[in-house]
Amino acid sequence: VGASLRDVATRAGVSVKTVSNVVNGYVHVADATRTRVQAAIDELDYRPNLSARSLRGGRSGIIALALPDLRVPYFAELARAVVRYAEERGQTVLIDQTDGERDRELVVLAGIRTHLIDGLLFSPLALTVHDMAGRQTRTPMVLLGERTGNEPADHVAIDNVAAATAATEHLISLGRTRIAAIGYPRESIEGTGWLRAEGYEKALRAAGLEVVQGLQVRTHWFTRSDGAEAMAELLESGLPFDAIFCFSDLLAVGALRVMLERGIRVPEDVAVIGLDGIEEGRYTMPSLSTIAPDKEAIACTAVDLLLERIGGYEAPSVERVIPHQLVVRESSGSA
């Protein structure tokens, strides 16, 4: 068992309040007292009991990060950044995985472990705007990576439509005219998939290119195997195409693999671009062009915003748009 504030107080010959003042770095403590107390703290190897502090003060210093799956590199990289920056701000991050299942996302939304977490960073996949609006809990929440434009909650994300437009425009700038898209949602729910589809179609129209329905391939998730399946499907359709915009880098990894297996040359025959900017894309063969969201900025902005809310910042829902960047690699390089 560790030492308590009282133990330290006794040893230093001061009151509990004074020890608390020292521990919490208050200014109005005489230097001599501070030194004495600090010595007692060191000798007893005192560590504050966070549960007690949380019970009393209502703050735990813990925030939850709820995301679909850590195995998805984009989320792992994002989680990395969140955990890192939160630590810098003195917060600890607890992870929840929902697998993108609506039921589990609803549980997160309803607020598990309230009283223990100060706030929630949430990257939902299946939740609708209607679900969000029904939220009861008052635990501060910031949404990540969603931006359908009308969530009744704070959110931090890239402009998905603009990002998808940029990806498509890049392929167009290469002179490609039959540009396929992999990652259309299978079900008609809201979400980033539709926003990316919107950006894709917008860019095609702006360039006077036809939007061909057969070149829009649906997938269930954004995984490598989804990408591989979608690619096989696209090839089976027999429709000609000279470029592909994959709604995620992982989809692109799967698609690349299938093309290489079948002797399709990338980028000569087909130029490819993804979206996510994951590290893995630097090492595929060929390396993968992508639209890279500034994940560090997403993480920092979200944590900062959440801490403001936890601190009592009152204002209508806030939206912070994070920049993204076109990264041209071999899969769409000049060939």
Add this chain to the structure above:
Amino acid sequence: VGASLRDVATRAGVSVKTVSNVVNGYVHVADATRTRVQAAIDELDYRPNLSARSLRGGRSGIIALALPDLRVPYFAELARAVVRYAEERGQTVLIDQTDGERDRELVVLAGIRTHLIDGLLFSPLALTVHDMAGRQTRTPMVLLGERTGNEPADHVAIDNVAAATAATEHLISLGRTRIAAIGYPRESIEGTGWLRAEGYEKALRAAGLEVVQGLQVRTHWFTRSDGAEAMAELLESGLPFDAIFCFSDLLAVGALRVMLERGIRVPEDVAVIGLDGIEEGRYTMPSLSTIAPDKEAIACTAVDLLLERIGGYEAPSVERVIPHQLVVRESSGSA
């Protein structure tokens, strides 16, 4: 602010103790009482305050998972499994990243957030056996992925020597005789790198093959770029080789990329195998053979063991060896 036990008690017309009994599922509560209390709980949307429970009972239901970096797929996949299984066992996981830096690992070892976490799952990289032995805290701890054979702590890991031997034997079984190894530690600290080196050399000797120092390439970490650099270095050495055992899959990803760039055929010219069994290896070109630890088993075994310790299980340090499996893919397939 939410309802407290007392609020529920008042509403249900019973004592706080009775509500507590219902909440915690004790048996000796009259059915009528239980029903009444449950109704009050539902009406008030009561949720237990975990901080209070933790302060009083000494248990928080939170365990920490400390690992180097979530961006490394192996750790992300492991974290995924830990978070998932911990949830199944009613525990929440909080993540610490050390970047494999000894100073930060020492902080983890010394016990941050004691009083808040019930136990620690720790995958250290730079810590020595000596560091471990000096640990003061009594928070239960289970080590992951380390197994130098003499930690003064519980650990759960594959048999690294055997895994490396299996990888090397596989290459030997292909008829390869000049087998390089990428991933020798740069500094002479303990750790899995040396265990894998040991397994590699053991297999060579057992097969009567020469252990060639020039074919042992050192790296700083186990990343893709480390693998690429090591590969370039190996090629520059001019030494002939017909196979490579990479101490991690990520190293192999980097090495593969460099070989393909230079027109070296895998597996025809050089057979390659990694170690880690990450998902990414299914999609490289060619797909990557590997030794795959059973990550689910590591996660479950570790969480179970930790919970036993938290529950008061007293015994000398325990070691649980988890199975690994040879997965043959294109990079070492029959060509």
Add this chain to the structure above:
DNA sequence: CTGAAAGCGCTTACAG
């Protein structure tokens, strides 16, 4: 600049 006291919400012996 420092102290004495109340109370955050829960669980746990102790009674009955």
Add this chain to the structure above:
DNA sequence: CTGAAAGCGCTTACAG
């Protein structure tokens, strides 16, 4: 089977 009371370790007004 249920109740009244103490106390986990901390912070926060309130005094002085």
